[in-house]
Amino acid sequence: MAANAAALEFQARRKNLLNLALKRDPILPRIKQGVSFVHDGEPPEAHSAVDESPPADSHINTISQSHMPVDESANTTKISSNKDSTTTTSSTLKIKSTTISTKSPIPAKAATSFSIPPIIPLVGVTILLLVCGAAAIFLPTFLLSLQHDDYSCLPGCWNGGTCSPQNICTCLSGYSGDRCQTTICNQTCINGVCADPYQCTCQAGWNGTYCDQPICIPQCVNGNCTGPNYCTCDVTYTGYLCLTPVCSPSCVNGYCTSPGHCTCNTGWNGTSCDQPICSPSCVNGNCTYPNVCNCSTGWTGSTCSTPICSPTCMHSSNCTAPNTCVCSSGYNGSYCQTPICTSPCQNGGNCTAPSVCTCPTTFNGSVCEFPVCRNSCLNNGNCTAPDVCTCATGWTGSTCQTGNKLHTVLSEWWYLSVCSFNCSNGGTCGPTPQTCNCTSQWSGTDCTTRKSIVFY
Structure with missing residues (x-):
């Protein structure tokens, strides 16, 4: 059925009446069915009849809002058309009507008249549509689309759907809902919306048929992208892109160059670079830092190879172990302090050097074996004790200076x-x-x- 365009414009403002204009072509119909506007909280008022309508194939297409101030003292509503004809009705008509929600447009049945009471602010106003065929409301502009058909599925079937004789929308593949307003996806779009049939439109950072695959830019090198630009690394890697290898335990004096492998700094060794290197090695101690030895007790030197003897080994003797001296020839003692005389010094003499005796003043000889006579023994007399001469036969005296017998011959x-x-x-x-x-x-x-x- 060919549609004849018509528009009903209305604007309700405080202290203004509603000017309702009906526009259609070519012949102005007189409304048999009608629209009732009732303000919430106010009882409907009495009404007067409206003129008979034109032929039944006429229809009202559009009602739109306009801002046309009217004389608030008037209590009537003007209905205008493109033929400049006017029908005046009373605004006190009381109609038993159906309320249409702004959220869910539904079809409305026919009424025989309509009335418009004085409308104060539009906020809180319930709009009731009773039109032949079907009706739809789109707020806040209060645009109502009305069509006078045998069946119309108002406000219409969307996305290419068709209206059946039972006023039910038959949807194309990929759409569902009373008005074919809902797109269908085989599976829930996890991080997106079903914008086209069987196709998800993903949120930023997500990809895949069902928007369940996160996007990481750049890609995770040694791990998995588990959220937008978020990498969950393998156990052997870490870092923003899982580029940094993990060494456990960590590299103390070096760098982790691959999982579980440390490259040590110079002077360090070991799986975690915690073992210093001493070259040459510490002989009697521990290497505590590169080329630094901590020597055991009794040892010294850069490699702890020098023993300590206290007191020091004397007379050029050698300290071969802690407090152990190997004495030079002619000496002995714990630190080689005692000289050795192969023949013991006699008569109180002292061995002061290897095989050297230091004798008291009353003896001499290599081992102090000879007594000393401060006055020499004469005439082959022998000094047998300090200052004691043993005289040869025929001699006597402290130094054997006197013979045994004298003869005087001729005065001689x-x-x-x-x-x-x-x-x-x-x-x-x-x-x-x-x-x-x-x-x-x-x-x-x-x-x-x-x-x-x-x-x-």
Whole structure:
């Protein structure tokens, strides 16, 4: 059925009446069915009849809001058309009507008249539509679309749907709902909305058929993208993009260059770079820092290889272990302080150097074996004790200075010759003790050596 365009414009303001204009072409209908506007909280008022309508195929297409001030003293409503004809009705008509919600447009049945009471503010006004066919309301502009058909599924079937004779919308594939207003997706759009049939429009940061795949830019290198620009790293990596390897325990003096592998700084070693390197190694101690040894007790030196002897080993002896001296030749003692004399020093002498005795003043000799006589013993006398001479036979005195017997011959003193051995080969004892006076052919102490014979 061909549609004839019509528009009903209304505007309600405080202290103004409603000017309702009906626009259609080519012939102005007189409304048989009608629209009733009732203010919330006020009882409907009495009404007067409206003129008969034109042929039944006429219809009202559009009612739109306009801002047309009217004389608030008037109590009637003007209905105008494009033919400039006017029908005046009373505003006191009382109609039993149906309320239409702004949220869910529904069809409305026909009424035989309409009335418009004085409308104070539009806020809180309930709009009631009773029109032949169907009706729809779109607030806040109060645009009502009305069509006079045998069936119209008002406010219409959306997204290409068609209205059946039962006033039910038959939807195209991919749409559902009373008005085919709902798009269909096979599965819920998890992080998006179903904007087109069977297709999700994803929120920023999500992708995939059902918007369930997060997007990470740049991509996670060693992990999974579990949220928009959020990486959940493998256990062996960390960092914003999972680029940083993990070493456990951590690298103390180095860098983690791959999972579980440390590259150590110079001077360090070990799986976590916590072991210092000493080169050469510490012999008797611990390496506590690169090339730094902490020596055990009794050792010193850069590598703890030098023993400590206290007191120090004397006389160029060697300290071979803590407090252990290996003495040089001629010395002994715990620190080689004592010289060695192979023959012990006698008579109170002291060994002051290897095989060297320091004797008291009354003895001498290599081992202090000889007594000292401050006055020398004479005439072959022997010093047998400090300042004591043992005289040879025939001599006497403190230093053996006196003979045993004196003879005076012719005013001279002759010593009695004394020999403790025999003078051989005709020799005689004398003229001094222990001396032989040999013959011409013999010589020697006791005249036993024959003289050589020389022939001329």
